[in-house]
Amino acid sequence: MSKIKNNTIQFNDISFSYNLYNTILENLSFSVGEGEIVGLLGPNGSGKTTIFKLILALLKPQAGSILIQGQDNRLMATFERAKKVAYAPQDFTNSFPTTVFESVLMGRRPYIGWGPSETDIQRTAEILESLDLSDLAERQVNRMSGGQKQKVILARALVQDTPFVLLDEPTGNLDLRRQVEVLNLMRNISQNKRIGILIALHDINMASYYTDKVVLLSDNNYLYGNTKEIINKDTLEKIYGVDMNSYMVVSESKETIWFPKIN
Amino acid sequence: MGGFFFARWLFMAINTYNNFVILQKKKLFTIFILFLFAIVSILIALGSDEEGLSFIPKFSSDMDNKIFLLLRLPRIAMAVLVGAGLAMSGTLAQAILRNPLASPFTLGISSGASFGAAISVFINVMSVWWTIVWAFVFAMATSAIIFGLARIKNSRPETLILGGVAVMFLFGAGTSLLQFLATEFQIQSIVFWGFGNLGRAGWTEVAIAAVCIIPPLPFALRLSWDLNALVLGEETAQALGVNYHALRLKCIALISLMSAAAICFTGLIGFIGLVSPHIARMFLGSEHRYLMPGAILFGVILVSLSDTLSRTIWSPQVVPIGILTSFLGVPFFLWILLRNKKEYWN
Numbered sequence: 001m002s003k004i005k006n007n008t009i010q011f012n013d014i015s016f017s018y019n020l021y022n023t024i025l026e027n028l029s030f031s032v033g034e035g036e037i038v039g040l041l042g043p044n045g046s047g048k049t050t051i052f053k054l055i056l057a058l059l060k061p062q063a064g065s066i067l068i069q070g071q072d073n074r075l076m077a078t079f080e081r082a083k084k085v086a087y088a089p090q091d092f093t094n095s096f097p098t099t100v101f102e103s104v105l106m107g108r109r110p111y112i113g114w115g116p117s118e119t120d121i122q123r124t125a126e127i128l129e130s131l132d133l134s135d136l137a138e139r140q141v142n143r144m145s146g147g148q149k150q151k152v153i154l155a156r157a158l159v160q161d162t163p164f165v166l167l168d169e170p171t172g173n174l175d176l177r178r179q180v181e182v183l184n185l186m187r188n189i190s191q192n193k194r195i196g197i198l199i200a201l202h203d204i205n206m207a208s209y210y211t212d213k214v215v216l217l218s219d220n221n222y223l224y225g226n227t228k229e230i231i232n233k234d235t236l237e238k239i240y241g242v243d244m245n246s247y248m249v250v251s252e253s254k255e256t257i258w259f260p261k262i263n
Numbered sequence: 264m265g266g267f268f269f270a271r272w273l274f275m276a277i278n279t280y281n282n283f284v285i286l287q288k289k290k291l292f293t294i295f296i297l298f299l300f301a302i303v304s305i306l307i308a309l310g311s312d313e314e315g316l317s318f319i320p321k322f323s324s325d326m327d328n329k330i331f332l333l334l335r336l337p338r339i340a341m342a343v344l345v346g347a348g349l350a351m352s353g354t355l356a357q358a359i360l361r362n363p364l365a366s367p368f369t370l371g372i373s374s375g376a377s378f379g380a381a382i383s384v385f386i387n388v389m390s391v392w393w394t395i396v397w398a399f400v401f402a403m404a405t406s407a408i409i410f411g412l413a414r415i416k417n418s419r420p421e422t423l424i425l426g427g428v429a430v431m432f433l434f435g436a437g438t439s440l441l442q443f444l445a446t447e448f449q450i451q452s453i454v455f456w457g458f459g460n461l462g463r464a465g466w467t468e469v470a471i472a473a474v475c476i477i478p479p480l481p482f483a484l485r486l487s488w489d490l491n492a493l494v495l496g497e498e499t500a501q502a503l504g505v506n507y508h509a510l511r512l513k514c515i516a517l518i519s520l521m522s523a524a525a526i527c528f529t530g531l532i533g534f535i536g537l538v539s540p541h542i543a544r545m546f547l548g549s550e551h552r553y554l555m556p557g558a559i560l561f562g563v564i565l566v567s568l569s570d571t572l573s574r575t576i577w578s579p580q581v582v583p584i585g586i587l588t589s590f591l592g593v594p595f596f597l598w599i600l601l602r603n604k605k606e607y608w609n
Contacts, residue, residue: 053498056498056501056502058498058501058502078501078504078505078506079504080504081504082502082503082504083504085502086502087498087499087502089496089499089502092495092496093495093496093499094494094495094496095357095358095361095362095363095494095496096363096494096544096549097548097549098494098495098548098549098550099548101279101282101283102491102548102549102550105283106491106494106495106503107503109488109489109491109492109503109504109505110503110504112488114485114487114488114552115552121280121283121284122276122280124279124283125276125277125279125280125283128276128279129272129275129276129279130272134275134276134278134279137279137282137283138282138286156495160503
């Protein structure tokens with residue numbers, strides 16, 4: 001990727017509310033840099049999906065601006081924006097069945113005119129093989145397991161060849177092994193291809209292990225900074241409203257495991 | 264070791280690539296076969312008369328020539344236009360409403376047209392042309408309501424479907440009211456209009472219908488990739504750079520024009536708009552570049568075969584085609600529905 005000055009997604013003092021009485025985000029500022037994994041954490045309804053929709057310009061903030069590589073995201077042409085930011089939603093919501101190959105190829109939409117070019121088909125085939133989906137290429141997506149569907153969604157986001165990827169709870173439907181697989185894959189991609197990743201997660205431990213920075217969201221308030229500094233007993237208890245226990249893993253990695261106190 | 268893995272990776276990727284390209288060629292071939300079928304059904308429709316099925320029309324007398332040129336040819340031309348227009352409208356409606364039940368009928372457009380036609384009969388307009396105009400105007404008025412609903416930015420596809428069904432009931436009630444108030448003769452005309460009839464078509468009608476139905480087809484085909492993206496979800500499509508709201512309005516405009524033109528000249532020919540896209544989807548998948556031509560061809564095949572049947576099954580009586588499309592289409596549709604274990608919608 002060529003060197004681009006200011007290669008970030010930047011939130012500048014974003015405020016957003018769906019109605020007058022209920023502010024979701026207030027003066028939110030953070031950035032996702034090149035090769036960085038930024039986690040979005042917070043209780044349900046704290047605005048994680050709203051943040052994605054704001055970046056995709058599906059919603060309009062009441063105040064503030066979002067800059068993608070220095071350009072205001074609302075002023076970009078739709079296909080230009082789609083070449084910068086890819087979005088992987090939580091679920092598959094197909095209206096009609098499509099095959100795995102078709103579903104992933106659709107990620108090339110910003111590059112396709114009348115029909116897919118050789119490059120489009122080639123990129124799709126490559127990504128499918130990289131995610132171990134080649135054997136399933138002609139299968140119908142709606143007949144696959146939750147984990148496989150999740151991989152298809154990821155593949156579609158990756159085939160878009162964007163400098164930034166937004167992941168809305170990519171591990172939501174997955175068992176433990178698949179969660180680790182997906183998150184390892186995302187980490188490799190961010191490191192090797194210098195892709196900036198904004199990822200919404202529910203699992204605090206996964207977040208503290210895989211992300212470089214986090215945005216912790218709660219009612220009208222947020223914390224942003226390096227994961228190791230932000231995730232601690234005080235902040236977690238404040239944000240989620242439960243008492244927390246922490247355990248140090250006795251091994252060379254010395255990871256901290258977080259667990260809510262159960263009465 | 265790294266070299267081996269890379270070679271394997273490359274081999275698999277090339278394999279997937281080739282499989283996809285082959286599959287696309289197979290789909291093109293399927294469309295070609297369908298095209299041949301369509302030609303055959305048009306030829307049967309042209310050749311058959313009250314004496315039976317045939318591929319070759321009779322030209323034994325001057326009368327035969329006149330019947331062929333002034334009655335049968337425009338009738339079959341209209342059948343082809345109506346089949347293509349309704350099938351394409353149905354495909355577009357199912358794509359933008361993201362719903363397998365959507366069709367020009369569920370959008371209320373046909374009920375609007377019926378109501379318009381009923382009014383024209385009720386107020387005793389002097390020529391058939393006024394009935395056509397009234398039907399067209401009311402079909403477009405219905406579309407305007409749906410268009411207005413779609414203009415509201417946050418309206419969900421479900422809103423449009425429910426709105427369409429509500430409008431359908433409204434115009435249905437209006438038509439019933441007119442029937443209640445009308446004379447016996449008028450009731451007969453209104454009911455007969457609803458059966459669908461290709462016999463009303465002359466060359467002028469065909470020309471006007473062609474102007475309304477043919478130009479929208481390439482427009483719709485150009486929207487293929489936007490519609491493909493929309494299959495994946497509204498937000499996904501928007502994230503891929505598709506302007507969903509503009510797309511929706513464009514499609515509703517195209518649907519309105521094509522189905523209003525088809526319905527106002529021929530009355531209600533049911534089922535074609537709903538079923539053609541489904542049959543095409545079973546053979547060709549959900550990719551609109553193949554689905555759309557496939558649906559058009561199935562529409563043409565269904566309407567021209569139904570028309571042939573309508574003229575020959577009980578000759579010299581002509582059974583209204585609107586009745587036959589369902590009698591012919593439903594068993595066929597149910598048969599492939601049950602034969603294929605796969606699901607064709609989510």
